[in-house]
Amino acid sequence: MHSQEHVVIIGAGIIGATSAYQCLEAGLRVTLVEPEQPGDEQAASFGNAGWLSSHSVLPPATPGAWKHVPKWLTDPLGPLAIRWKYFPKALPWLTRYLQAASNYTKIERTAVALRSLLAGAPGLHQEMAEKAGVGHLIVRTGLLHAYLSKEHFEQDAKAWDIRRKEGILWKELDAAALAELEPDLDRRYTFGVLVPETGSCRNPGAYTAALITHAQARGAQLICARATGFRIEQGALQAVMTDVGEIPCDKAVIAIGARSKELARLAGDKVSLESERGYHAVVLAPEVGPRIPTMFADRKVITTPMEHGLRVAGQVEIAQTDDTPDWRRAEILRKHLVALYPKLPADLPTDRITIWMGRRPSTPDGLPCIGLASGCGDIIHAYGHGHVGLVGSARTGRLVAQLASGVQPEISLAPFSPQRFQSHV
Ligand SMILES: Cc1cc2nc3c(=O)[nH]c(=O)nc-3n(C[C@H](O)[C@H](O)[C@H](O)COP(=O)(O)OP(=O)(O)OC[C@H]3O[C@@H](n4cnc5c(N)ncnc54)[C@H](O)[C@@H]3O)c2cc1C
The missing domain is CATH 3.30.9.10 (D-Amino Acid Oxidase, subunit A, domain 2)
Structure with a gap:
């Protein structure tokens, strides 16, 4: 893996924001694709209850x-x-x-699965918020x-x-x-x-926006566009397709929250969402x-x-x-x-x-989808966090960065497999 690997993160809600943060930490080049103002009213990440509830298992x-x-x-x-x-x-x-x-x-x-994702999350959020200059929000x-x-x-x-x-x-x-x-x-x-052990966020929308601004300050590009699909050739990702054109890249992350089903399907996985x-x-x-x-x-x-x-x-x-x-x-x-x-x-x-x-x-089982896509191993699923997306975003961002860098994920991703619905969707 070299530092020029380019990952396109689709969606700038809290999952896209923490993923961008951690991919930059991992030395990847990051582009975010989002049609609206990050952290604004269209996103679940704007208006949630702000619970950093590591006990919501x-x-x-x-x-x-x-x-x-x-x-x-x-x-x-x-x-x-x-x-x-x-x-x-x-x-x-x-x-x-x-x-x-x-x-x-x-x-x-x-x-057991949710605890592995959520344990320690309030501290991880505190650290990211402080680095992004909004420590007071946690x-x-x-x-x-x-x-x-x-x-x-x-x-x-x-x-x-x-x-x-x-x-x-x-x-x-x-x-x-x-x-x-x-x-x-x-x-x-x-x-x-x-x-x-828990905590809370006093303005989840502003926290999301601050993480995106911080990512931009560290070199991430934010493109105002709606992703529509992928160009995959011989099993390798070539580009993310958007309503304003293609973005060539090595990896892509699907992080568009409740709207992720269609992109997941285009990446080869039928998910229940x-x-x-x-x-x-x-x-x-x-x-x-x-x-x-x-x-x-x-x-x-x-x-x-x-x-x-x-x-x-x-x-x-x-x-x-x-x-x-x-x-x-x-x-x-x-x-x-x-x-x-x-x-x-x-x-x-x-x-x-x-x-x-x-x-x-x-998702119906209360667990997010985090893992590689069946149709192309360069595409990463990162959505489906239901009631725990704010708290769960901290470790999800790290897992996304580990998957994008080809590093062994820090927890088992088996319970979060995007393929677990295959038999019954
Ligand atoms: C009332 C309520 C209370 C909640 N309380 C809590 C809580 O206290 N604690 C907690 O942990 N969780 C809570 N949640 C859940 C949490 O808000 C969500 O799980 C989390 O915000 C999901 O984040 P996300 O980034 O996956 O999705 P979103 O925040 O919805 O972001 C998705 C982004 O993708 C963009 N997008 C959509 N389509 C495209 C496309 N085609 N191309 C590019 N971008 C696109 C959207 O514009 C949006 O900005 C609550 C939710 C609600 C509704």
């Missing part, structure tokens, strides 16, 4: 989750929505999604799970046992300790779990709020103090990637927020709220 579904689906779908404040006209198309993915978490043996296998105060009662926490015991097996430690807080830590929180929440749409609402200049980013198991929302306001994020909406947003989902989040922090005004004026919809790139 469980797949989103749990055994028996299907039993709750009818209730969630009919609850006006529920966490799940399906656009019924899209339902038949999404059904195979949905079935596999529930099957992947149908028993705890499967879930433990997923947890905070290491841990993450909090708030429960209505200790009994509710105990209903989640299996999940926490799996985390314990993966070496994850936490601190349990009784009502008094929780109220002391989070004085503005609704007092109906009487039990907390604080996970100290859906956009699991989510929403956020941000209250500007909030009167009160959490000190530590908090997840509420009963409401399935996360509240995070951000650089520019208080963000509440969540919701899973299964719909066609480009269907119009259903802004009632963001309104649901706002309602949760004012219920959680009762000192927030119930009638917040609309000019103090911003809302957003984004697309989680989700």
Whole structure:
């Protein structure tokens, strides 16, 4: 491998950004292809909850989750929505999604794989952010799970046992300790779990953009274009094709999040990927709020103090990637927020709220696709991180650089094989 190897990274979300960072570290020449402003609203990386949750090792579904689906779908404040006209198309993915978490043996296998990807991620992000001049965006105060009662926490015991097996430690807080830590929180929440090894990002979009700017300062080229395919000759990659022409290169990385399926197919792999749409609402200049980013198991929302306001994020909406947003989902989040922090005004004026919809790139088993393409070993898959793309991007970038340099990856990539869906897509 010589220093002139040229890698084209397609997509400048957080996965493309960390991949660019690490490919430059590895001495590769880097070109990024992105049709929009990096880290802007089109990217899931813009509006996520900012959790650097190295303990998020469980797949989103749990055994028996299907039993709750009818209730969630009919609850006006529920966490799940399906656009019924899209339902038949999404059904195979949905079935596999529930099957992947149908028993705890499967879930433990997923947890081992995810832990190998996520362990140490907050520190890796801290290091990259500091090098990119935005160290202040990463905070290491841990993450909090708030429960209505200790009994509710105990209903989640299996999940926490799996985390314990993966070496994850936490601190349990009784009502008094929780109220002391989070004085503005609704007092109906009487039990907390604080996970100290984790962290959060106070502006994920700005962090993504800063990593790209940093990569440019180190010599990476950013081309404003949409990738459309590959020119492959005798099994070797010649160029990435875009709507503004071809970019000759030695290697390419598919990192376009929820839109990766078609490029993956052109690289020889049929992958199971859906956009699991989510929403956020941000209250500007909030009167009160959490000190530590908090997840509420009963409401399935996360509240995070951000650089520019208080963000509440969540919701899973299964719909066609480009269907119009259903802004009632963001309104649901706002309602949760004012219920959680009762000192927030119930009638917040609309000019103090911003809302957003984004697309989680989700595989049915909750594991990303990271590995070489079947159709051409010069093409690298790096997408499908679902609910953990921000935290998971740190090690993913390193793995991409290792694959692009022909170096043995630092963890086993077998669980993340892009070919694992071949038999059933
Ligand atoms: C509501 C919500 C909350 C979340 N909370 C968290 C959290 O707290 N912690 C966490 O770890 N994860 C979280 N996630 C998940 C996380 O945001 C995603 O997994 C992650 O951002 C995916 O990053 P990406 O780079 O793969 O995709 P994206 O960020 O979507 O970036 C893909 C980029 O590719 C570009 N692109 C698309 N097509 C092309 C093309 N043909 N050619 C070139 N470029 C193209 C797009 O313009 C875009 O900029 C959350 C997601 C949502 C929706």
